[in-house]
Ligand code: ADP
């Protein structure tokens with residue numbers, strides 16, 4: 001393929017992806033299939049950097065893959081696989097560990113945030129070196145573009161630094177990737193506290209839209225979203241974060257601009273905005289749920305898609321690893 005190569009990974013998550021994951025990440029994956037030679041993986045190696053239950057991890061990993069397919073990833077148009085099915089990730093990860101300065105790794109702010117949450121004594125070395133495994137994830141595929149959120153920018157910088165360091169020390173081996181931070185990518189906020197990001201860990205149950213919720217639960221959550229005491233439907237994230245969040249969600253799902261929506265709702269009440277968005281969400285999640293369930297009910301098909309994906313991924317990863325081993329002196 002002469003298309004630029006893209007790579008992204010998403011963590012398996014308990015139960016379901018949420019609306020923020022979909023609008024902020026998965027939707028971009030689906031779009032990039034059309035313009036890039038795209039590799040997407042469920043990063044189960046990253047998931048064990050914090051304590052996990054084996055049966056849950058296995059189920060969540062499959063559920064994540066089923067949801068990615070249900071959201072529109074097409075195994076004919078991209079390579080979808082499970083990270084642990086491709087042992088080259090851990091193998092290149094070790095080499096990258098040996099290329100990274102301890103101080104350099106210590107400066108990764110995500111580790112500071114995450115280990116502070118767990119207590120520094122309980123945090124694993126795996127959590128500490130997680131950005132370095134991420135470096136290997138990217139470099140293995142010679143990716144040009146890495147679709148990530150703003151919070152991952154520092155890790156892409158590390159990837160570029162290590163790729164350049166390796167290339168300088170051992171000879172040209174790795175493509176230097178660029179972050180593919182989609183400017184207009186939606187950031188979705190909690191429906192009950194629209195000043196915080198919608199997130200699995202920080203959101204309140206009523207503020208979090210799980211994509212696999214019963215559609216009527218989804219509608220109810222939208223209809224009870226917190227707004228403000230004003231009545232005007234206007235995009236103003238500072239003064240009207242709740243209304244602005246609803247406009248962002250509707251705009252992203254329908255492709256209408258926020259300005260178009262503001263015009264459409266001029267003189268109308270918040271109830272109308274919520275009812276419409278509830279309908280739009282129900283139309284989106286209903287087929288999403290049934291497609292996800294179809295993949296879960298047909299484990300042979302899912303296994304075969306993932307096995308083919310791993311095979312395609314390994315063909316690329318093995319070539320990069322062989323070149324790297326040779327350069328290192330193995
Ligand atoms: P969470 O914050 O719920 O733990 P992750 O950190 O696993 O979710 O995020 C997975 C992907 O979803 C990332 O690409 C991230 O940028 C995106 N994402 C997560 N929450 C949101 C949100 N509220 N709005 C937009 N994108 C989000």
Ligand code: NA
Nearest residue numbers: 151199200201
């Ligand atoms: Na997060």
